[in-house]
Amino acid sequence: MSDNILSRRRLVGGLGAGIAAATLPGAAAAAQTSAADATAQPVADPTSKYPKPPYTSPFQPWPGLASKMTPPPDHGETSYKGSGRLLDRKALITGGDSGMGRAAAIAYAREGADVAINYLPAEEPDAQQVAQLIRQAGRKAALIPGDLRDENFCKRLVEQTVQQLGGLDIVVSNAGRQHQVESIADMTTELFDWTMKTNIYAPFWIIKAALPHLKPGSAIIATTSEQAYDPAANLYDYAQTKAATMNFVKSLAKQFGPKGIRVNGVAPGPIYTPLQISGGATEEHWRNFGGNYPLKRAGQPAELASIYVQLASQDASYTTGNIYGAGGGMGQP
Numbered sequence: 001m002s003d004n005i006l007s008r009r010r011l012v013g014g015l016g017a018g019i020a021a022a023t024l025p026g027a028a029a030a031a032q033t034s035a036a037d038a039t040a041q042p043v044a045d046p047t048s049k050y051p052k053p054p055y056t057s058p059f060q061p062w063p064g065l066a067s068k069m070t071p072p073p074d075h076g077e078t079s080y081k082g083s084g085r086l087l088d089r090k091a092l093i094t095g096g097d098s099g100m101g102r103a104a105a106i107a108y109a110r111e112g113a114d115v116a117i118n119y120l121p122a123e124e125p126d127a128q129q130v131a132q133l134i135r136q137a138g139r140k141a142a143l144i145p146g147d148l149r150d151e152n153f154c155k156r157l158v159e160q161t162v163q164q165l166g167g168l169d170i171v172v173s174n175a176g177r178q179h180q181v182e183s184i185a186d187m188t189t190e191l192f193d194w195t196m197k198t199n200i201y202a203p204f205w206i207i208k209a210a211l212p213h214l215k216p217g218s219a220i221i222a223t224t225s226e227q228a229y230d231p232a233a234n235l236y237d238y239a240q241t242k243a244a245t246m247n248f249v250k251s252l253a254k255q256f257g258p259k260g261i262r263v264n265g266v267a268p269g270p271i272y273t274p275l276q277i278s279g280g281a282t283e284e285h286w287r288n289f290g291g292n293y294p295l296k297r298a299g300q301p302a303e304l305a306s307i308y309v310q311l312a313s314q315d316a317s318y319t320t321g322n323i324y325g326a327g328g329g330m331g332q333p
Protein backbone atom coordinates (compact mmCIF):
# COMPACT_ATOMS: atom_id res chain seq x y z
CA MET A 1 0.00 0.00 0.00
CA SER A 2 2.67 2.51 1.05
CA ASP A 3 4.74 1.32 -1.93
CA ASN A 4 1.84 2.20 -4.18
CA ILE A 5 1.54 5.68 -2.68
CA LEU A 6 5.27 6.18 -3.12
CA SER A 7 5.19 5.04 -6.75
CA ARG A 8 2.21 7.24 -7.44
CA ARG A 9 3.99 10.21 -5.89
CA ARG A 10 7.07 9.45 -7.99
CA LEU A 11 4.90 9.24 -11.10
CA VAL A 12 3.12 12.50 -10.34
CA GLY A 13 6.45 14.18 -9.50
CA GLY A 14 7.91 12.83 -12.74
CA LEU A 15 4.91 13.95 -14.76
CA GLY A 16 5.08 17.41 -13.22
CA ALA A 17 8.69 17.71 -14.23
CA GLY A 18 7.82 16.37 -17.68
CA ILE A 19 5.10 18.97 -18.20
CA ALA A 20 7.39 21.74 -16.96
CA ALA A 21 10.17 20.43 -19.20
CA ALA A 22 7.90 20.45 -22.24
CA THR A 23 7.35 24.20 -21.82
CA LEU A 24 11.03 25.01 -21.32
CA PRO A 25 13.72 25.59 -23.94
CA GLY A 26 15.74 22.43 -24.72
CA ALA A 27 18.75 22.43 -22.42
CA ALA A 28 16.83 24.05 -19.55
CA ALA A 29 14.62 20.99 -19.50
CA ALA A 30 17.67 18.84 -18.75
CA ALA A 31 18.36 20.93 -15.63
CA GLN A 32 14.91 20.22 -14.21
CA THR A 33 14.61 17.44 -11.68
CA SER A 34 11.63 15.89 -10.00
CA ALA A 35 10.83 16.91 -6.44
CA ALA A 36 11.91 13.48 -5.24
CA ASP A 37 15.32 13.80 -6.92
CA ALA A 38 15.86 17.31 -5.63
CA THR A 39 15.54 16.28 -2.02
CA ALA A 40 17.22 12.87 -2.33
CA GLN A 41 20.35 13.65 -0.33
CA PRO A 42 21.69 11.13 2.12
CA VAL A 43 21.84 12.33 5.73
CA ALA A 44 25.42 13.41 6.37
CA ASP A 45 27.24 14.38 9.56
CA PRO A 46 28.17 18.09 9.12
CA THR A 47 31.36 17.61 11.13
CA SER A 48 32.76 15.06 8.67
CA LYS A 49 31.07 16.11 5.42
CA TYR A 50 34.05 18.19 4.23
CA PRO A 51 37.82 18.43 4.76
CA LYS A 52 38.91 19.55 8.22
CA PRO A 53 41.96 21.56 9.28
CA PRO A 54 44.88 21.61 8.98
CA TYR A 55 44.40 23.24 5.57
CA THR A 56 47.49 23.30 3.40
CA SER A 57 46.27 25.00 0.21
CA PRO A 58 49.18 27.34 -0.62
CA PHE A 59 48.85 31.12 -0.44
CA GLN A 60 48.34 32.91 -3.77
CA PRO A 61 48.73 36.50 -4.88
CA TRP A 62 45.50 38.54 -4.56
CA PRO A 63 42.76 37.95 -5.71
CA GLY A 64 43.55 34.19 -5.88
CA LEU A 65 41.91 31.46 -7.93
CA ALA A 66 39.56 28.78 -6.62
CA SER A 67 40.79 26.49 -9.41
CA LYS A 68 44.29 26.54 -7.90
CA MET A 69 43.21 25.61 -4.36
CA THR A 70 44.04 22.13 -3.07
CA PRO A 71 41.76 20.44 -2.26
CA PRO A 72 39.39 22.53 -4.39
CA PRO A 73 36.46 24.28 -2.68
CA ASP A 74 33.00 22.80 -3.21
CA HIS A 75 30.70 25.31 -4.93
CA GLY A 76 27.99 22.70 -5.59
CA GLU A 77 29.34 21.81 -9.03
CA THR A 78 28.38 18.15 -8.69
CA SER A 79 25.76 18.38 -5.95
CA TYR A 80 23.34 21.30 -6.37
CA LYS A 81 20.00 20.26 -7.82
CA GLY A 82 17.46 22.86 -8.89
CA SER A 83 13.69 22.71 -8.82
CA GLY A 84 12.68 25.75 -10.86
CA ARG A 85 12.59 28.16 -7.91
CA LEU A 86 14.08 31.05 -9.93
CA LEU A 87 12.71 30.23 -13.37
CA ASP A 88 13.46 33.00 -15.90
CA ARG A 89 14.81 35.37 -13.26
CA LYS A 90 17.79 37.62 -14.21
CA ALA A 91 20.60 37.85 -11.71
CA LEU A 92 23.78 39.91 -11.38
CA ILE A 93 26.33 38.46 -8.95
CA THR A 94 29.53 40.35 -8.12
CA GLY A 95 32.45 38.09 -7.27
CA GLY A 96 30.56 35.34 -9.12
CA ASP A 97 33.76 33.61 -10.26
CA SER A 98 34.61 31.93 -6.94
CA GLY A 99 33.53 31.36 -3.35
CA MET A 100 29.98 32.19 -2.26
CA GLY A 101 29.35 34.08 -5.51
CA ARG A 102 30.15 31.02 -7.62
CA ALA A 103 27.99 28.78 -5.41
CA ALA A 104 25.10 31.24 -5.85
CA ALA A 105 25.70 31.46 -9.63
CA ILE A 106 25.59 27.67 -10.08
CA ALA A 107 22.50 27.32 -7.89
CA TYR A 108 20.68 30.22 -9.58
CA ALA A 109 21.29 28.80 -13.05
CA ARG A 110 20.09 25.34 -11.96
CA GLU A 111 17.00 26.99 -10.45
CA GLY A 112 16.30 28.43 -13.91
CA ALA A 113 17.83 31.94 -13.79
CA ASP A 114 20.04 33.72 -16.34
CA VAL A 115 23.18 34.93 -14.59
CA ALA A 116 25.70 37.75 -15.13
CA ILE A 117 28.87 37.57 -13.11
CA ASN A 118 31.44 40.26 -12.40
CA TYR A 119 35.03 39.52 -11.37
CA LEU A 120 38.53 40.91 -11.85
CA PRO A 121 40.32 40.28 -15.18
CA ALA A 122 42.91 38.13 -13.33
CA GLU A 123 40.08 35.74 -12.40
CA GLU A 124 39.13 34.90 -16.00
CA PRO A 125 40.00 31.15 -15.64
CA ASP A 126 37.59 30.79 -12.68
CA ALA A 127 34.93 32.86 -14.48
CA GLN A 128 35.13 30.66 -17.59
CA GLN A 129 34.41 27.57 -15.47
CA VAL A 130 31.34 29.27 -13.98
CA ALA A 131 30.10 30.36 -17.43
CA GLN A 132 30.35 26.78 -18.63
CA LEU A 133 28.33 25.51 -15.65
CA ILE A 134 25.62 28.16 -16.17
CA ARG A 135 25.36 27.25 -19.87
CA GLN A 136 25.26 23.53 -19.04
CA ALA A 137 22.17 24.32 -16.95
CA GLY A 138 20.60 25.71 -20.11
CA ARG A 139 20.75 29.35 -19.04
CA LYS A 140 22.37 32.54 -20.33
CA ALA A 141 25.73 33.48 -18.83
CA ALA A 142 27.09 37.01 -19.14
CA LEU A 143 30.74 37.53 -18.18
CA ILE A 144 31.49 41.16 -17.27
CA PRO A 145 35.01 41.59 -15.84
CA GLY A 146 36.09 44.88 -14.29
CA ASP A 147 37.19 46.68 -11.15
CA LEU A 148 34.35 47.66 -8.82
CA ARG A 149 36.38 50.46 -7.27
CA ASP A 150 35.52 52.50 -10.37
CA GLU A 151 32.11 54.21 -10.23
CA ASN A 152 31.74 54.37 -14.01
CA PHE A 153 32.48 50.67 -14.31
CA CYS A 154 29.78 49.87 -11.71
CA LYS A 155 27.23 51.79 -13.81
CA ARG A 156 28.39 50.04 -17.00
CA LEU A 157 28.18 46.66 -15.22
CA VAL A 158 24.49 47.17 -14.51
CA GLU A 159 23.74 48.47 -18.02
CA GLN A 160 25.59 45.57 -19.67
CA THR A 161 23.80 43.07 -17.44
CA VAL A 162 20.40 44.46 -18.42
CA GLN A 163 21.41 44.46 -22.10
CA GLN A 164 22.84 40.96 -22.13
CA LEU A 165 20.20 39.26 -19.97
CA GLY A 166 17.23 41.35 -21.12
CA GLY A 167 16.44 42.59 -17.60
CA LEU A 168 17.49 42.42 -13.96
CA ASP A 169 15.55 41.30 -10.88
CA ILE A 170 18.17 39.82 -8.52
CA VAL A 171 21.27 41.75 -7.42
CA VAL A 172 23.80 39.86 -5.31
CA SER A 173 26.38 42.29 -3.95
CA ASN A 174 28.95 39.74 -2.90
CA ALA A 175 32.43 40.88 -4.04
CA GLY A 176 34.65 41.80 -1.13
CA ARG A 177 38.11 42.90 -0.18
CA GLN A 178 39.69 41.45 2.98
CA HIS A 179 43.34 42.00 3.81
CA GLN A 180 44.51 41.36 7.33
CA VAL A 181 46.78 43.96 8.94
CA GLU A 182 48.03 43.35 12.49
CA SER A 183 48.26 46.99 13.59
CA ILE A 184 46.43 50.17 12.68
CA ALA A 185 49.93 51.69 12.62
CA ASP A 186 50.56 49.72 9.41
CA MET A 187 47.17 50.47 7.85
CA THR A 188 47.83 52.94 5.03
CA THR A 189 45.22 55.30 3.65
CA GLU A 190 45.56 53.45 0.34
CA LEU A 191 44.71 50.07 1.92
CA PHE A 192 41.85 51.57 3.94
CA ASP A 193 40.45 53.26 0.85
CA TRP A 194 40.75 50.01 -1.17
CA THR A 195 38.57 48.16 1.35
CA MET A 196 36.02 50.99 1.60
CA LYS A 197 35.76 51.40 -2.20
CA THR A 198 35.22 47.66 -2.77
CA ASN A 199 32.95 46.87 0.17
CA ILE A 200 30.96 50.09 0.69
CA TYR A 201 31.11 52.36 -2.39
CA ALA A 202 30.65 49.60 -5.01
CA PRO A 203 27.36 48.28 -3.54
CA PHE A 204 26.13 51.90 -3.32
CA TRP A 205 26.98 52.56 -6.99
CA ILE A 206 25.59 49.21 -8.19
CA ILE A 207 22.32 49.31 -6.25
CA LYS A 208 21.74 52.94 -7.29
CA ALA A 209 22.28 52.04 -10.95
CA ALA A 210 20.12 48.90 -10.66
CA LEU A 211 17.14 50.54 -8.95
CA PRO A 212 15.44 51.90 -12.10
CA HIS A 213 15.43 48.35 -13.53
CA LEU A 214 14.11 46.53 -10.44
CA LYS A 215 10.41 45.74 -10.65
CA PRO A 216 8.28 44.74 -7.64
CA GLY A 217 9.27 41.18 -6.66
CA SER A 218 12.97 41.87 -7.21
CA ALA A 219 15.53 41.00 -4.55
CA ILE A 220 18.82 42.49 -3.41
CA ILE A 221 21.16 40.29 -1.37
CA ALA A 222 24.42 41.50 0.18
CA THR A 223 27.15 39.32 1.64
CA THR A 224 28.08 40.60 5.09
CA SER A 225 29.98 38.54 7.70
CA GLU A 226 30.23 37.29 11.25
CA GLN A 227 32.84 40.10 11.40
CA ALA A 228 29.97 42.64 11.43
CA TYR A 229 29.16 41.52 14.95
CA ASP A 230 32.43 40.26 16.43
CA PRO A 231 35.34 41.99 14.67
CA ALA A 232 38.82 40.43 14.66
CA ALA A 233 41.70 42.61 15.85
CA ASN A 234 43.51 42.35 12.51
CA LEU A 235 40.44 43.10 10.36
CA TYR A 236 39.85 46.66 11.58
CA ASP A 237 38.91 48.08 8.18
CA TYR A 238 37.14 45.00 6.76
CA ALA A 239 35.00 44.30 9.81
CA GLN A 240 33.54 47.80 9.88
CA THR A 241 32.54 47.50 6.20
CA LYS A 242 30.64 44.33 7.05
CA ALA A 243 28.86 46.12 9.90
CA ALA A 244 27.98 48.82 7.34
CA THR A 245 26.67 46.15 4.95
CA MET A 246 24.44 44.67 7.65
CA ASN A 247 23.24 48.21 8.36
CA PHE A 248 22.54 49.27 4.75
CA VAL A 249 20.52 46.08 4.24
CA LYS A 250 18.19 47.21 7.01
CA SER A 251 18.03 50.82 5.80
CA LEU A 252 17.34 49.93 2.17
CA ALA A 253 14.77 47.31 3.21
CA LYS A 254 12.79 50.20 4.75
CA GLN A 255 13.37 52.45 1.73
CA PHE A 256 12.52 49.81 -0.91
CA GLY A 257 9.85 47.85 0.97
CA PRO A 258 7.01 50.04 -0.36
CA LYS A 259 8.37 49.46 -3.90
CA GLY A 260 8.07 45.68 -3.42
CA ILE A 261 11.84 45.17 -3.53
CA ARG A 262 13.29 43.02 -0.76
CA VAL A 263 16.79 43.56 0.66
CA ASN A 264 18.55 40.92 2.78
CA GLY A 265 22.02 39.85 3.84
CA VAL A 266 24.01 36.65 4.28
CA ALA A 267 26.52 36.47 7.14
CA PRO A 268 28.99 33.62 6.62
CA GLY A 269 31.36 32.30 9.26
CA PRO A 270 34.79 31.01 8.16
CA ILE A 271 34.44 29.72 4.58
CA TYR A 272 37.05 27.93 2.46
CA THR A 273 37.62 30.46 -0.40
CA PRO A 274 40.46 32.25 -2.26
CA LEU A 275 39.82 35.44 -0.26
CA GLN A 276 41.40 33.81 2.78
CA ILE A 277 44.55 32.51 1.06
CA SER A 278 45.27 35.71 -0.90
CA GLY A 279 45.78 38.09 2.02
CA GLY A 280 42.57 37.64 4.02
CA ALA A 281 44.05 35.42 6.73
CA THR A 282 47.45 34.84 8.30
CA GLU A 283 49.06 31.45 7.53
CA GLU A 284 48.57 30.38 11.13
CA HIS A 285 44.88 31.32 11.08
CA TRP A 286 44.38 29.56 7.73
CA ARG A 287 45.98 26.32 8.89
CA ASN A 288 43.34 25.88 11.61
CA PHE A 289 40.58 27.82 9.81
CA GLY A 290 37.28 27.05 11.53
CA GLY A 291 38.96 24.39 13.68
CA ASN A 292 37.84 26.04 16.92
CA TYR A 293 34.21 26.29 15.76
CA PRO A 294 31.66 23.76 17.02
CA LEU A 295 31.63 22.02 13.60
CA LYS A 296 35.45 21.80 13.79
CA ARG A 297 36.09 22.91 10.21
CA ALA A 298 35.63 25.75 7.72
CA GLY A 299 32.41 25.90 5.75
CA GLN A 300 32.31 25.32 1.99
CA PRO A 301 30.67 27.80 -0.41
CA ALA A 302 28.17 25.10 -1.46
CA GLU A 303 26.79 25.09 2.08
CA LEU A 304 25.48 28.65 1.57
CA ALA A 305 24.00 28.28 -1.93
CA SER A 306 20.49 27.46 -0.72
CA ILE A 307 20.46 30.62 1.44
CA TYR A 308 21.12 32.84 -1.59
CA VAL A 309 18.39 30.93 -3.46
CA GLN A 310 15.90 31.27 -0.61
CA LEU A 311 16.45 35.02 -0.22
CA ALA A 312 15.97 35.58 -3.98
CA SER A 313 12.97 33.29 -4.27
CA GLN A 314 9.34 34.41 -4.28
CA ASP A 315 8.76 31.96 -1.39
CA ALA A 316 10.56 34.41 0.91
CA SER A 317 8.22 37.28 0.06
CA TYR A 318 7.91 38.46 3.69
CA THR A 319 11.65 38.30 4.37
CA THR A 320 13.27 41.71 4.06
CA GLY A 321 15.75 43.61 6.19
CA ASN A 322 17.01 40.31 7.55
CA ILE A 323 20.42 38.67 7.79
CA TYR A 324 20.72 34.90 7.41
CA GLY A 325 23.76 33.26 8.90
CA ALA A 326 25.89 30.21 8.15
CA GLY A 327 28.16 30.47 11.13
CA GLY A 328 29.25 26.94 11.96
CA GLY A 329 27.96 27.31 15.50
CA MET A 330 29.49 30.65 16.47
CA GLY A 331 28.79 34.30 15.88
CA GLN A 332 25.79 36.34 14.85
CA PRO A 333 23.06 36.79 13.67
Ligand code: NAD
Nearest residue numbers: 095098099100119147148174175176225268270271273275
Ligand atom coordinates in the same frame (compact mmCIF):
# COMPACT_ATOMS: atom_id res chain seq x y z
P1 NAD B 1 36.28 35.00 -3.07
O1 NAD B 1 37.69 35.44 -3.14
O2 NAD B 1 35.91 33.77 -3.78
O3 NAD B 1 35.31 36.14 -3.61
C1 NAD B 1 35.58 37.51 -3.48
C2 NAD B 1 35.43 38.11 -4.87
O4 NAD B 1 35.46 39.52 -4.75
C3 NAD B 1 36.56 37.76 -5.80
O5 NAD B 1 36.28 36.57 -6.52
C4 NAD B 1 36.61 38.97 -6.73
O6 NAD B 1 36.01 38.67 -7.96
C5 NAD B 1 35.79 40.02 -6.02
N1 NAD B 1 36.50 41.29 -5.91
C6 NAD B 1 37.33 41.70 -4.93
N2 NAD B 1 37.78 42.93 -5.21
C7 NAD B 1 37.21 43.32 -6.38
C8 NAD B 1 37.26 44.50 -7.19
N3 NAD B 1 38.00 45.56 -6.83
N4 NAD B 1 36.54 44.52 -8.33
C9 NAD B 1 35.79 43.45 -8.72
N5 NAD B 1 35.71 42.33 -7.99
C10 NAD B 1 36.39 42.27 -6.84
O7 NAD B 1 35.93 34.91 -1.53
P2 NAD B 1 34.56 34.75 -0.73
O8 NAD B 1 34.99 34.39 0.62
O9 NAD B 1 33.60 33.90 -1.45
O10 NAD B 1 34.02 36.23 -0.68
C11 NAD B 1 32.69 36.59 -1.02
C12 NAD B 1 32.13 37.49 0.04
O11 NAD B 1 32.01 36.76 1.25
C13 NAD B 1 32.97 38.71 0.36
O12 NAD B 1 32.14 39.85 0.49
C14 NAD B 1 33.58 38.36 1.71
O13 NAD B 1 33.87 39.49 2.45
C15 NAD B 1 32.45 37.55 2.32
N6 NAD B 1 32.80 36.68 3.45
C16 NAD B 1 33.73 35.70 3.32
C17 NAD B 1 34.01 34.88 4.40
C18 NAD B 1 35.03 33.78 4.31
O14 NAD B 1 35.42 33.24 5.34
N7 NAD B 1 35.46 33.37 3.15
C19 NAD B 1 33.35 35.07 5.61
C20 NAD B 1 32.39 36.08 5.72
C21 NAD B 1 32.13 36.87 4.62
Ligand code: MG
Nearest residue numbers: 097098123274
Ligand atom coordinates in the same frame (compact mmCIF):
# COMPACT_ATOMS: atom_id res chain seq x y z
MG1 MG C 1 37.60 35.02 -7.21
